Amino acid sequence: MIHVPFAKATLDNGLDVIVHEDHHAPLVAVSIWYHVGSKNERPGLTGLAHLFEHLMFEGSPHQPEGYFAPLQEAGGALNGSTSADRTNYWEVVPRDAARLALWMEADRLAFLPPALTEARFETQRGVVLNERRQNYENRPYGLAPFALMAALFPADHPYHWPTIGQPEDLMATTIDDVRGFFARYYHPSNASLAIAGDIGADAAIRMAEELFGSIPAGPAVPAVKVASPAALGKRIVLEDRIEMPRLYLAWPSPALFDSGDAEMDLVGDLLANGRTSRLYARLIHDRRIATELAAAQSSRELGSTFQIVATAAPGHSLTEIEAAIREEISRFADDGPTDVEWQRGRAQAEAAFVSRLQTLGGFGGKADQLNAYNVYNDSPDGFEADLQRYLKATPRDLAGAAARWLDVDRSVALCVVPAGQPELALPDSTPASGVR
Numbered sequence: 001m002i003h004v005p006f007a008k009a010t011l012d013n014g015l016d017v018i019v020h021e022d023h024h025a026p027l028v029a030v031s032i033w034y035h036v037g038s039k040n041e042r043p044g045l046t047g048l049a050h051l052f053e054h055l056m057f058e059g060s061p062h063q064p065e066g067y068f069a070p071l072q073e074a075g076g077a078l079n080g081s082t083s084a085d086r087t088n089y090w091e092v093v094p095r096d097a098a099r100l101a102l103w104m105e106a107d108r109l110a111f112l113p114p115a116l117t118e119a120r121f122e123t124q125r126g127v128v129l130n131e132r133r134q135n136y137e138n139r140p141y142g143l144a145p146f147a148l149m150a151a152l153f154p155a156d157h158p159y160h161w162p163t164i165g166q167p168e169d170l171m172a173t174t175i176d177d178v179r180g181f182f183a184r185y186y187h188p189s190n191a192s193l194a195i196a197g198d199i200g201a202d203a204a205i206r207m208a209e210e211l212f213g214s215i216p217a218g219p220a221v222p223a224v225k226v227a228s229p230a231a232l233g234k235r236i237v238l239e240d241r242i243e244m245p246r247l248y249l250a251w252p253s254p255a256l257f258d259s260g261d262a263e264m265d266l267v268g269d270l271l272a273n274g275r276t277s278r279l280y281a282r283l284i285h286d287r288r289i290a291t292e293l294a295a296a297q298s299s300r301e302l303g304s305t306f307q308i309v310a311t312a313a314p315g316h317s318l319t320e321i322e323a324a325i326r327e328e329i330s331r332f333a334d335d336g337p338t339d340v341e342w343q344r345g346r347a348q349a350e351a352a353f354v355s356r357l358q359t360l361g362g363f364g365g366k367a368d369q370l371n372a373y374n375v376y377n378d379s380p381d382g383f384e385a386d387l388q389r390y391l392k393a394t395p396r397d398l399a400g401a402a403a404r405w406l407d408v409d410r411s412v413a414l415c416v417v418p419a420g421q422p423e424l425a426l427p428d429s430t431p432a433s434g435v436r
Contacts, residue, residue, distance in 0.1 A: 014189025029361020039158035047165015150434020187218020262389035263401035336399030
């Protein structure tokens with residue numbers, strides 16, 4: 001049984017404080033999650049959540065030179081990230097610097113707006129636009145995720161636009177928009193603070209109360225409600241500066257922690273991940289019609305997506321690849337996994353859980369996981385229940401999940417082809433949108 005002991009307290013201003021003691025090394029991990037991501041934006045005003053990830057490192061009136069130097073000088077590591085559903089910041093520091101890390105998190109939460117100048121806003125907006133160019137626009141196949149999400153979700157759905165935002169929206173954003181976003185979402189009652197490592201629970205909670213307790217709770221954040229996407233069945237094409245065509249097949253799938261979510265995670269592993277997977281054996285090893293292959297259940301709070309991605313080998317077409325993938329999906333849905341496949345999937349899932357428990361903090365460590373369960377399920381104590389979703393899934397469950405969710409009539413097929421060669425796409429493909 002996987003159990004991560006913790007103590008939890010909720011301050012009067014609504015901040016959840018979670019502490020896990022681990023005295024194996026003189027380190028402390030701090031992780032704070034804000035329950036805000038790109039899903040909390042709206043069409044025409046996208047990219048604010050990710051922009052704030054950058055702005056939060058710019059400092060405050062008490063720390064005008066920025067956030068990195070004091071913690072790095074103390075021997076710490078730090079970072080942050082933004083998703084559609086949440087924004088997180090973390091530090092891993094020597095034990096004696098735990099108070100510094102907590103103070104700096106509290107300080108920028110309480111005092112960031114006075115330090116948010118036009119100059120800093122313009123600088124970080126430029127950084128984000130450059131990041132978009134480097135990581136997406138100028139990277140082979142980089143715009144494919146944008147095209148897929150725009151095709152899977154309607155224009156008013158909060159997963160329709162990319163987390164990094166649309167360039168024209170970022171350029172139209174004002175500093176008042178940014179300050180308003182901070183006031184709505186960056187406050188204690190919309191946050192979860194996890195502290196893990198060589199620190200006593202009582203001392204850590206007292207420290208959090210002292211540093212965060214006087215910060216106003218902030219306004220209630222209503223839950224985002226959306227309807228499930230309608231049946232799709234689209235074929236789209238995106239021309240790019242690439243050499244080999246690539247096929248993306250995507251379906252709407254169960255939301256994070258919903259029934260079927262873990263099953264689809266296992267289906268992805270067994271279909272396409274690793275040399276022993278079905279699609280690797282057929283597309284790459286036996287027929288050699290593909291050179292790269294992957295599959296994943298991308299779990300999100302309001303609804304997930306399941307994707308299979310394959311790059312064509314020289315002399316082979318996306319039509320060949322699509323036919324082979326659909327045949328294997330049909331076989332899996334009819335017959336389910338073999339006992340060997342099923343046992344391998346369970347073992348891989350359990351190994352992944354154990355691996356995440358080997359680190360205190362950072363992305364995916366114990367502090368991060370405690371916050372994830374607390375934010376999404378209202379309790380940090382989710383490790384064993386989460387693992388059991390995978391271990392209890394039977395071969396029949398996996399076959400049923402594939403049959404239900406991987407319906408050919410609900411898929412989006414995106415063909416990324418070399419510029420000037422749209423004829424390499426699947427028949428009847430139309431130009432992709434959402435990639436400006």
